[in-house]
Amino acid sequence: MSDTTVDYHPMWTELGLDLVAHDMLLTAIPQMYADAYLSQQDRPAGMAYFDFVLSEIHGLRIKELQDHKAAGGTVIGTFCLYVPEEIIRALGGLSVGLCAGAEWAYDQVEQVLPRNTCALIKSAMGFKMGKVCPYVESADLVVGETTCDGKKKAYELFGELAPVYVMELPQMKRAADLELWRGELDRFVAKLEEVTGRRLTFEALQQATKEVNDKRRALQRLNAARVASPAPISGKDALLAVQVAFYDDVPRFTQMVNKIADELEARIAAGQGVAPADAPRVLITGSPMSIPNWKVHDLVEKAGGVVVSEELCTGARYYEQLVAEDATTLEDLLDDIAEKYLDINCACFTPNPGRIEDVLRLAREHKADGILHYALQFCAPYQIEATTVERAARDAGLPLLRVDTDYSMEDVGQLATRIEAFLEMLEA
């Protein structure tokens, strides 16, 4: 499927990438991918699509973005699932999640950000400063949001390097907050109309809403298949699907994920799985995981466990809520979009009981034996909320392991032991 003879260096040069550093990055990612993904047994055949997507992560997809721009479209970069993809698509934009999952150019980053900034923010800044993310270099606009203090302040510095627009996401869920957020959508529409030179229409937004909902429905199907025992797909593969959802072509992605879901449903009917039926089942909840951050899933699954669902931004938070599709006017549809997004339970909200309910519900539905709470170090919202999640898990009789980590590999030896011990505890 892959045309390996294509040389993308001219395109990368045109995008202004640092070719030497970028070549280094492109030799590291396939090694990580091979170690984490290609070493797995009995993967669904449909995952071949994702192998291909990953092999072309800075190639073919970037080419598609350039072609889209050449045809008069725009590319909008985001770092967070609160930025409504429906609106971007309805104005002829492609929404792409930006690179933020690996340690890169920290020497440069630490000249502007404190060392004790979370890995996600440092990484995003590093990929930009080190000129190795073709997505951000393709973006006509980078849309930030106020989901934590670190991001909020970092966007001010990021804005010196790229065109940045920040949406104000309220941090409570009262009527006044919905009103504020609804106003933010209007302001976002106005900004995008300015950038794209187009006018938002009801028909276009309705069409985009349907397409993005279909993507979420496909991911919901994939997640529903993970209720089965034995698990028909590894947690790592399921995580990858959501990570790719942030930047892949929407209709193609939806079709491919539905194909995998068909395959998983056939596997379930045949009693076939990727892990033994008695493998300890783990729900992972906490901070987002961007490509190529597969660290914790990899440790759990190499230790003999299976991850059965994720209450993460790169998990259920991304696909569980749908936008209502029965609006008949543009204003009503924007209301529905505002409501759907404010329904997501990020730890940046206070109080945030919805997340606790989501975690316990997913654990119950997916028959999890235990919960792994994953927080990026210095990610105060998730690190602090871990206490609330831990209490609720304890009350529900579910063992919980807290893992606070970053993108480095220096703690994997100790983490492997803690995770193995946790799985032993679940098996006993």
Place this chain on the structure above:
Amino acid sequence: MRVLGLDVGSRTVDAVWLEDGAITDRAVLDAGFAPQEVAAELVARAPFDRIGATGYGRHAAALHFGAEVITEIGAYALGAAALHPEARSILDIGGQDTKVIRLDPAGRVLDFEMNDKCAAGTGRFLEVMARALGCEIDELGPAALAASGTVRVSSMCTVFAESEVIGLLHRGEPRESVARGLHEAVARRTLSVLRRVRAEPPLLFAGGGARNPALVELITSGMGGEVFVAPEPQIVGAVGAALHASQDRPRVPLTLKTS
């Protein structure tokens, strides 16, 4: 059935031989620079039917000797349940790890905590401090107990604590007081982990750290409940590894047949 249990740790390699559910022999060797060779030497000492391994080198032991693998946490829980069935929690201060494990009455792990960022307050920390004070690690605890006063040691980073110790000695503080202050610092840190895991007495203190009488005294007074030291604190993990591989039920409490 004869079973060998190995605990291939960062500082020592510990072995226990079980026969028909009773301990027949044990060994504690310095891991040196080739822990798997030390393990191989122990493996070659006596014939066995099954072998289990725990510790840093457990996976290598599985590869080299076909050992069944269990984590240190699981091994300490199994070992403690067999050796000291009354224990409701375990503190293990090893070479580079500190582990706290809370057990249910049947000896199953309810909760545990283990350092993963930093080895402050572990055996290695005390080794470095002993060197800074010009004594052997075995002399450090008795020195602290002999102190008439104490000093506050603030840093728990091995490197900075060493500088702090040197500073205190230059200021003219007696070695014993500095040793006392170091133990108090380790105990404070350890007690906060014990509280986090909600460890309940009776607490079994194991690992190389349990050989230090000053730590035992400080942890005991800090716990405000029963703390007992495993008579051979370094073999608890190896016993657990052996029991994990064994199909015989141990005779509880498990004791040493020969000495």
